[in-house]
Amino acid sequence: DALDRLDAEISRCRLCPRLVAWREEVAATKRAAFRDQTYWGRPVPGFGPHDARIAILGLAPAAHGGNRTGRIFTGDRSGDVLFAALHRAGLANQPTSTDRDDGLTLTDTRIFAAVRCAPPDNKPTPQERDTCAPFLHREMRLIRPHLRVVIALGGFAWAAFWPALRAVYGVAPARKVPFGHGVLWQSEEPAEGAPALLGCYHVSQQNTFTGRLTPGMLDEILARAKALAGA
Numbered sequence: 143d144a145l146d147r148l149d150a151e152i153s154r155c156r157l158c159p160r161l162v163a164w165r166e167e168v169a170a171t172k173r174a175a176f177r178d179q180t181y182w183g184r185p186v187p188g189f190g191p192h193d194a195r196i197a198i199l200g201l202a203p204a205a206h207g208g209n210r211t212g213r214i215f216t217g218d219r220s221g222d223v224l225f226a227a228l229h230r231a232g233l234a235n236q237p238t239s240t241d242r243d244d245g246l247t248l249t250d251t252r253i254f255a256a257v258r259c260a261p262p263d264n265k266p267t268p269q270e271r272d273t274c275a276p277f278l279h280r281e282m283r284l285i286r287p288h289l290r291v292v293i294a295l296g297g298f299a300w301a302a303f304w305p306a307l308r309a310v311y312g313v314a315p316a317r318k319v320p321f322g323h324g325v326l327w328q329s330e331e332p333a334e335g336a337p338a339l340l341g342c343y344h345v346s347q348q349n350t351f352t353g354r355l356t357p358g359m360l361d362e363i364l365a366r367a368k369a370l371a372g373a
């Protein structure tokens with residue numbers, strides 16, 4: 143269907159020269175632990191059912207995670223934390239995700255990223271963010287009929303949501319809503335059908351190893367998202 147076609151189109155994109163060079167260099171040089179594997183080395187499309195009511199919006203694929211396995215959050219520590227929580231919440235059929243053939247399926251949840259290629263230092267430039275934004279907008283337009291809530295993992299994803307909201311729903315909040323863990327934004331005009339936005343600290347090691355984001359905090363966010371989505 144249209145979303146499969148978009149996924150395929152995203153996987154072939156070469157619009158950002160710096161990111162194309164980086165993703166391919168990482169794929170060619172590899173991390174020692176994965177030297178026997180063939181890296182994906184391309185943009186990473188969204189993952190999850192097309193009629194999901196919950197979307198999880200990340201920053202970008204990890205160099206040796208999604209950029210290696212070809213599936214978002216798959217094969218890295220961030221994904222370990224995220225998929226374990228999704229499993230506890232009943233939104234994933236298994237708690238782990240190692241590669242694209244590991245049998246993982248999600249329930250009512252679609253995961254995608256604001257930028258689809260792994261960036262050096264996990265930091266896309268504003269230009270790369272803007273170049274990739276139409277893919278997010280197109281994906282949100284395609285899942286719009288069912289989408290009820292977006293969980294933004296971190297401030298970068300939070301910031302990427304607003305242009306998508308404007309492009310897809312024609313909705314813009316009257317004033318800026320700053321990112322924060324647990325911050326909820328909902329449209330004052332429910333007739334527009336705009337999804338709610340829920341902020342969550344990113345599941346990066348930087349946050350999970352330091353205890354800034356605990357499994358319990360993640361469970362709470364997913365429980366709220368399920369309630370908002372009627373899931």
Ligand code: SF4
Nearest residue numbers: 155157158185259274
């Ligand atoms: Fe294309 Fe997005 Fe990758 Fe840039 S980041 S090359 S726009 S898929």
